[in-house]
Amino acid sequence: EQSFYVKICKSTRLENSANCNKLIPKCQHLYLDKNLLSSWDDFFMITSQLLHLHTLNLTNNIFSRIDSSYFTCKSSVAKLVNPHLKVLVLIGMRLDWSQVELLMPYLTYLEELHLCRNQCSVISSAYTLPKGVWNELKYLNLESNGISDWEEVQEFRKLKSLERLGLGMNQIAKVTFRPGFRQLVTLDLYDNVIEEWASVNQINEFNEI
Numbered sequence: 001e002q003s004f005y006v007k008i009c010k011s012t013r014l015e016n017s018a019n020c021n022k023l024i025p026k027c028q029h030l031y032l033d034k035n036l037l038s039s040w041d042d043f044f045m046i047t048s049q050l051l052h053l054h055t056l057n058l059t060n061n062i063f064s065r066i067d068s069s070y071f072t073c074k075s076s077v078a079k080l081v082n083p084h085l086k087v088l089v090l091i092g093m094r095l096d097w098s099q100v101e102l103l104m105p106y107l108t109y110l111e112e113l114h115l116c117r118n119q120c121s122v123i124s125s126a127y128t129l130p131k132g133v134w135n136e137l138k139y140l141n142l143e144s145n146g147i148s149d150w151e152e153v154q155e156f157r158k159l160k161s162l163e164r165l166g167l168g169m170n171q172i173a174k175v176t177f178r179p180g181f182r183q184l185v186t187l188d189l190y191d192n193v194i195e196e197w198a199s200v201n202q203i204n205e206f207n208e209i
Contacts, residue, residue: 006024006027006029006030020045020049020050025051026052027053028052028053028054028055029054029055030046030050030056030057031055032058032061033058034059035061037061037063038061038062038063038064040064040066042063043056043058043063044074047080047085048079048080048082051082053084053085054084054085054086054087055085055086055087055088055089056085056089058090059089059090059091059092059093060091060093062093063095065099066099066102067102068102070102071102077105077106081106081107081108082109083108084109085109085110086109086110086111086112086136087111087112087114088107088110088112088114090113090114090115091115091117091118092116092117092118094118094119095115095119095120096118096119096120096121096122097123100120104130104133104134105130108133108134108135110134110137111139112137112140112141113139113141114141114166115141115142115145116141116142116145117143117144119146120142120145121145121146121148121152122152123147123152123155124151124152124154124156125152127155128155129155129156129158129159134159135159135160136161137159137161138161138164138183139162139163140164140166141164141188142166143166143167143169143170143188144168144170146170146171147167147172148170148171148172149172150174150175150176151176153165154178154180156180156181157179157180157181160182160183162184163183163184163185164185164186164187165181165184165187165188167187167189167192168191169190169191171193172189172192173194174194174195175189175199175203176202177202177203177205181206181207182207187203187206
């Protein structure tokens with residue numbers, strides 16, 4: 001079956017996402033880069049209505065911050081989760097990990113998550129990855145997030161399906177191996193500040209790389 005793509009980039013403002021199920025009901029790949037979307041309400045409106053949606057790109061839309069109270073008036077988790085959404089691109093949206101953590105239960109079926117050029121520099125030192133999240137996630141891209149310590153990504157050792165971890169253009173100086181990352185086959189570390197060959201040797205300890 002042929003895929004249905006919709007690309008609407010660099011619009012002044014895209015409004016009334018409540019009607020997207022009538023306009024593009026069979027859309028599988030939706031690109032909404034730089035559309036001045038400003039709320040996670042838009043995100044959930046789109047994902048809950050487009051039941052065939054596989055890929056959603058929201059690059060350079062700056063959303064208002066949320067906290068745990070945001071979801072208290074929402075529908076149940078099951079109603080907000082789109083099981084067909086596999087690829088989510090949230091590049092350049094000023095997100096820190098506290099925002100990502102709140103969204104995790106609603107991104108259950110993702111296989112790819114792109115978080116490049118955000119503010120996710122503090123991860124494992126402040127947050128614990130909940131059990132059972134992202135069981136299908138194969139590719140996590142954290143390029144250009146100002147990550148300065150390998151320890152900040154250690155929580156991702158728990159992701160049982162993770163095959164690729166993108167850490168390019170950060171400030172990581174040293175890699176230290178701990179058991180985990182069992183399915184990892186690609187580790188992107190270009191444009192970091194690796195200081196010694198010992199870190200390169202540590203990469204040999206990963207099972208599949």
